[in-house]
Structure formats: C-alpha cells, structure tokens
Amino acid sequence: xxxxxxxxxxxxxxxxxxxxxxxxxxxxxxxxxxxxxxxxxxxxxxxxxxxxxxxxxxxxxxxxxxxxxxxxxxxxxxxxxxxxxxxxxxxxxxxxxxxxxxxxxxxxxxxxxxxxxxxxxxxxxxxxxxxxxxxxxxxxxxxxxxxxxxxxxxxxxxxxxxxxxxxxxxxxxxxxxxx
Numbered sequence: 001x002x003x004x005x006x007x008x009x010x011x012x013x014x015x016x017x018x019x020x021x022x023x024x025x026x027x028x029x030x031x032x033x034x035x036x037x038x039x040x041x042x043x044x045x046x047x048x049x050x051x052x053x054x055x056x057x058x059x060x061x062x063x064x065x066x067x068x069x070x071x072x073x074x075x076x077x078x079x080x081x082x083x084x085x086x087x088x089x090x091x092x093x094x095x096x097x098x099x100x101x102x103x104x105x106x107x108x109x110x111x112x113x114x115x116x117x118x119x120x121x122x123x124x125x126x127x128x129x130x131x132x133x134x135x136x137x138x139x140x141x142x143x144x145x146x147x148x149x150x151x152x153x154x155x156x157x158x159x160x161x162x163x164x165x166x167x168x169x170x171x172x173x174x175x176x177x178x179x
Contacts, residue, residue: 002047002048005047005050005052006056007043009050010037013116016112017030017105017109018031020107020108020109020164021105021108023108023160024107024108024171025168026108026171029079033105033109036076039072053117054117055113055117057069078099081106081140095139095142096141097141097143100171100175103147104170106148107127107148110131111155114126125155125156127155128152128153128155128156131148131149151167151170154166
C-alpha cells in the first residue's frame with residue numbers, strides 16, 4: 001500500500017485546485033475541494049491502487065469493472081459532471097447542465113489534475129487534449145461540454161491568465177443573472 005505517496009498526491013492536487021479556485025474567485029470551493037478523498041472509502045482504495053501517473057480509480061476499475069471509490073466520490077462532489085446525471089421517467093439518462101460555479105471548479109480541478117499527473121510534461125493544452133480524448137464526454141450535458149471546451153481551448157491558446165480572467169467574468173455575469 002502506498003499510503004504516504006497517495007497522501008502526498010492528494011494534498012498536492014488539492015493545493016493546486018485551491019490556487020486555481022482562488023484565481024477564479026471561488027474561495028470556499030477551493031478550501032473544501034475533494035475533502036471526501038480523505039474518507040476511508042476513498043482514501044484506502046486510493047492508497048491501495050496508487051500508481052503515481054494516473055488516478056487510482058482507473059486501476060480499481062480495470063480490476064473490478066467499476067470503482068467503488070469513484071462511486072463514492074462523484075456522489076459527493078458537485079464539480080464532477082457525473083454528479084449531474086439522473087435517470088428520467090422513461091429510463092433514459094438525463095444530463096443536467098452544471099451550475100456555473102461547479103463548472104468553474106471542474107475546470108480548476110482538470111487543470112490541477114493535469115499538472116499533478118503530467119508533472120514536467122504539463123503544458124496548457126494538456127487539459128484540453130484529455131477532454132477531447134475522453135469517450136465519457138458524450139454523457140455530459142451539451143451546454144456544459146461546450147463551455148468546458150471553450151475555457152480549456154482558451155487556456156491552450158492564450159494561457160492561464162487570460163483563461164482565469166474570462167472565467168471570473170463568466171462567474172460574475174452568471175451571478176448577476178441569478179439575482
């Protein structure tokens with residue numbers, strides 16, 4: 001079991017997400033991001049299946065066909081698009097558009113995960129390339145996917161400073177619309 005390595009990775013990831021969330025103006029979400037990773041259900045599985053270069057949940061999924069840690073995690077963290085899925089009255093999966101603040105937290109999370117797992121090989125296009133390569137994005141609400149791709153493309157093309165400025169503007173505009 002890789003207890004200390006997993007703990008280090010989780011803490012590095014949370015620290016990076018916190019920095020990103022602060023840049024976006026999401027102080028509370030930055031402070032509380034991924035606290036469920038310290039729950040026994042998630043932490044011990046993460047330590048057991050730790051690999052260092054990708055999520056331990058991927059290894060658990062390979063071994064068992066699903067990840068119990070992921071099921072626990074996605075059900076408690078609104079910054080994952082999977083949290084925003086349900087089954088409609090007709091039995092079809094319904095993908096709900098993510099609220100702006102959780103979409104922004106997801107962007108911060110994806111950038112942080114890319115930095116942690118890619119290390120020195122990270123570049124600003126890594127989060128976009130990861131998003132574009134994923135088959136599960138078809139299970140994401142179309143408007144959420146469109147906005148996510150827009151911000152990740154902005155990151156890849158113009159860098160973090162421009163992307164975070166636009167993300168803050170997006171959050172501010174959507175906060176005004178609610179009032």
